[in-house]
Amino acid sequence: MSEEYIVDVDNLTIRFNMASEKVDNLKEYVIKLIKHELMFQEFLALKDVNLKVKRGEAWGLIGTNGSGKSTLLKACCGILKPYKGSVTTKGTIAPLIELGAGFDMNMTARENVFLNGTVLGHSRKFMEEHFDEIIEFAELQDFLDVPIKNFSSGMQARLGFAIATMVRPDILVVDEILSVGDYQFQQKCYERMGQMLSGGTTLLYVSHDINSVRQLCDHAIWIDKGNVRMSGLVEEVTTEYMHMNQ
Structure with missing residues (x-):
């Protein structure tokens, strides 16, 4: 990996296997699997994708639904492994990929702060010191x-995010996680992300809101x-994308 890139x-190429035949129940699925009778169709979610991100850059990932944007983010976070090619990152990663990821829905917000902090590698003492800041x-x-399962998506x-x-x-x-929040909180999040970018954080950002991509990002990749x-x-990228999708 080149020294100048924080994400390389x-x-x-990311490959998924999709069942190419209809299986009506779990028993039938298991029997076919054991007998090697289950047929799969290869689906390439990403094909020979290249992305070089320098420290402090903000990249927006744009494209229609199902284009592979979230798949690329998951590969960058190490959640998905390459079928071909490679993904190399430097430093700590804070992923906000799926709503509720890292949360136990049956635990309270208080309990989940500490659980989520542990997932991100923080000590209990550290989380206690920052607890009030997070909740505020x-x-x-x-x-x-209140258990998280009773929370709205917002x-x-x-x-x-906090x-x-x-x-x-x-x-x-x-x-796309911020799209479920109200407008006032979205602006609050954009402000915090702007501060983080000013402090040297690198951003990988997926959104269908082209205005927010332009507001936060200096580069974009259209998939x-x-x-x-x-x-x-x-x-340049968002203008071409909007022109082609009018």
Whole structure:
């Protein structure tokens, strides 16, 4: 990996296997699997994708639903392994990829702060020191002892974002999670991400809101059906993308 890149995606291909025949129940599935009669169809979610990100850059990942944006983020976070090619990252990563990831839905908000902190590698003492800051940012003071399963999607997003951005990671990964929050909280999150970027954090950001991509990012990569259509400066890429999708 080049010293100048904090994220280096090199000819990345991600493959999924999809069942190519209908199986009506689990018993039938297991029998076919044991007998090697289960047929799979290969699906390439990403095909020879390259992405070179320098420290402190903010990249927006754009494209229609099912294009492979979230798959690329998951590969960058180490959740998905390459079928071909490689992904190399440097430093700490704070992923905000799926709503409720890292949470136990049956535990309270208070308990989940410490659980999520552990997942991110923080000690209990560290989380205790930052607990009030997290809850204040998430605006959940009145819901500390309510199970997460009773939270709205917006409340879950607020708590997840507050925990992930409590300290400045080297790489912040955000996938559409802010779209479930209200406008006022979204602006609060954009402001915090802007501060993190000013402090040197690198951002990988997926959103269908092109205005927010332009607001936060200096570069963009357009992915279409697993292929990179265009990458470069955010204004150029988003302008072409919008022109082609009018």
